[in-house]
Amino acid sequence: MVILLGNQKGGAGKSTLTLLLANYLSLVRKKKVTVLDMDYQASISAKAEKSKVPENEGLYEVIPCDLKIYPAVFSTLKSNTEELVIIDMPGKMDDDGLIPAILSADLILCPFNYDEFSVDSTLLFAMVCSKLNMVASRLFIPNRIKTTVKYETKLEVDNALRKFGSVSPAIPDRIDFQRLTTSHIPLAVLPVVIPILDLVFESYIMKGKSG
Template sequence: MLIIIGNQKGGAGKSTTSLALANYLTSAKKCPVTVIDMDYQQSLYQKFEKAKILENKEPYEVLSATLETFPVLKDVLIKNSKDVVLIDLPGKLDDDGLLAVFTAADLFICPFAYDEFTFESTMLFTLVLRKVNPKIKMVFIPNRIKANAKFEIMEEVNAQLSKFGVITDILPDRIDFQRINTFQTPISLYPVIIPVFEKIYADHLYGKHEIAG
């Protein structure tokens, strides 16, 4: 299973979502996971290298990779149906190397916010990806949503995005998301991430990672 996580809009939370999902799949579901950091900032790979100093056993590998190396990496990493590979995508659509990644992906996870600019970026990314890979499954995660905020465009955004995929429960704007690392997610976050990630697991991963390998 190849899962890509991305959005053109900077600050949408794709790297944090990638870490939180990797932690959830390895700790709660015992899935074998590899994370590929293709983002230009390489924040996930840097967190991984920093955490290794603690000399704890890493629950999964984080690889620093470029779009050019993806075709070879894909064949090495996805050897059977139980392997889960998460890719933190670059934020831009103007690189032809993304086409191979888009074509190979099974699932697209898109964190987004309810504002007009983010919505436009999300829709553009979604339309391009669907054109390149018409069969890909899509999941949209309302992310960093502030408590008690009123979003006039929420209904419109949900109506448009639901034409392409599933919209999950929201992930609130909480300071403890900043404490997620490549070893663990703060236990305080589990009540809010479980409804989101459990649905992704049930709809797209349940049973598949247990197939003989």
């Protein structure tokens, strides 16, 4: 199964959510995971390199992957039907190299915020994905949501996004996310992320594999 995390807007929390999901699937659900880091900032690859020690192979493999070579990488990975491939996409939509990745996705997760620029970028990403890949499930995840802020357009935005997929409960903004690594989820973060990750696994990943 290919799980794609994307949004045209940088800073939406794609890499953080990729790490959370990869750690959760490996540690909690005991699944074989490979992460393809296609984001230009390559923050996941940097974290993986930093956490490497000789006696520890790591929870999962992190592969820096250029858009151009994705088709070749995917053709190798897809032979293992039990493997979950998680892709951290670049934060832009103006490269034709994105098309093979979007086409290959079984599940598209899109973190977003309720500010105007994030919403516009999210809707554009949703429209492109829905036209290119009509089979993949799509879940929009409100991310880094400040509990002290009242989002006036929340209902309107959620309704607009539901034309393209489902909207999950929100993940609140927490400073603890900065301590996230490729092998560890900070204990303080678990209560706020586990319900969302359980939802992704039970309602999308398991349902997709059984389907």
